[in-house]
Amino acid sequence: MNPAWILIVEDEFITASDLKCNLEEMGYKVPAIADTGESAIDIAGEQKPDLVLMDITLRGEMSGITAAEQIREKYNIPVIFLTAHSDETTFEQAKVTGPFGYIIKPFDLRNLRTSIETALYRHRSDEKIHVQELAIHALLDATGDAAALLTVEGNILTVNRKMATLLGRDPDELVNASIIGIFMASGIFPRISEEIHLCRSGSPRNFEERVLGRWFGITLQPVIDQQVIIREIALICHDITRHKATEHELLRLNEQLIREKEQLELFSMALNRMNDCVVITDGLGHIMYVNETFEKRYSYSLDAVKGKHISELAHGENRLDLSLKFFRGYSEGDWTGQFTGRSRFGVKILQTIKGSPVQYEHHRIKTFAFVLRDRFDS
Secondary structure, three states: OOOOEEEEEOOOHHHHHHHHHHHHHOOOEOOOEEOOHHHHHHHHHHHOOOEEEEEOOOOOOOOHHHHHHHHHHHHOOOEEEEEOOOOHHHHHHHHOOOOOOEEEOOOOHHHHHHHHHHHHHHHHHHHHHHHHHHHHHHHHHHOOOEEEEEEOOOEEEEEOHHHHHHHOOOHHHHOOOEHHHHHHHHOOOOOHHHHHHHHOOOOOEEEEEEEOOEEEEEEEEEEEOOOOOEEEEEEEEEEOHHHHHHHHHHHHHHHHHHHHHHHHHHHHHHHHOOOOEEEEEEOOOEEEEEOHHHHHHHOOOHHHHOOOEHHHHEOOOOOOOOOHHHHHHOOOOOEEEEEEEEOOOOOEEEEEEEEEEEEEEOOEEEEEEEEEEEOOOO
């Protein structure tokens, strides 16, 4: 690992020089020494040291506390304060800048090294946590779902933009607010209080709610640590409006299919009770359906003749044209003819046949219905 770069901010030349020598003997690099708060800010911006050792009391208009605050805000560089004063007032003033440590002059070298290493380690850890938080926020914003991280009591730790938009608030305004109170005041997700309470037992919760004409699938996922303690609760609100619409449409179509099936069953029962044979074909004469009367008369089951051409039912003595040419040239209207059929066992069947187009598609006949009634020629 490369040695850390440390900026010394100290207006006493001898103290600064002595500190620089000690730091370099410890293996650190000291790129510069600043003796005012203003110069410390400039050098920090130019050289980006890993750490700043900042004397609280500096000559000039800017104190070390003010300089440390600006360095932290502008460059996120950790600061350790050097001070000859250990009074409570000084510490309270310095504390608001979020320092990484204090070293009381005259300083002990062992304590100095320990303070520096602790500050550097803490800063690296904070940076990792910050990067993880940025990644979490990026992931939350990348998803199309409204999402939030809650305390076990239901207070908001963080939300993504989608959730903020859903609640009509700025994301920063929502931090530390009660999600239960916001939802209840908005009249949305009325079950949230009960579901958060149930989620505290450690079990994920899933439910659906309708809000302002849209449907949402709500998931509450407990975040459990290594000690099996619930630390937070993740809230995901997924818009399922389109899914619900599809679901309702499928339900409607299913009900329609059931009704149509019932109608077809009634239609089939009526056809099966007819004394005449009924054959339904496609627009070119290929058999799609036959009734039970046909099955008995011709000794063929529906499965046996389905897909065959109706002309294949003709006896050799048949003179009625039912070829593909006939169907291709058919225009419209009903027609009647004399048909001589042949049963499965070769028995000749004399019938009067009546054909009617029953379905059209793109101005072309899609389905024919034929009724065959026995005739008794002498």
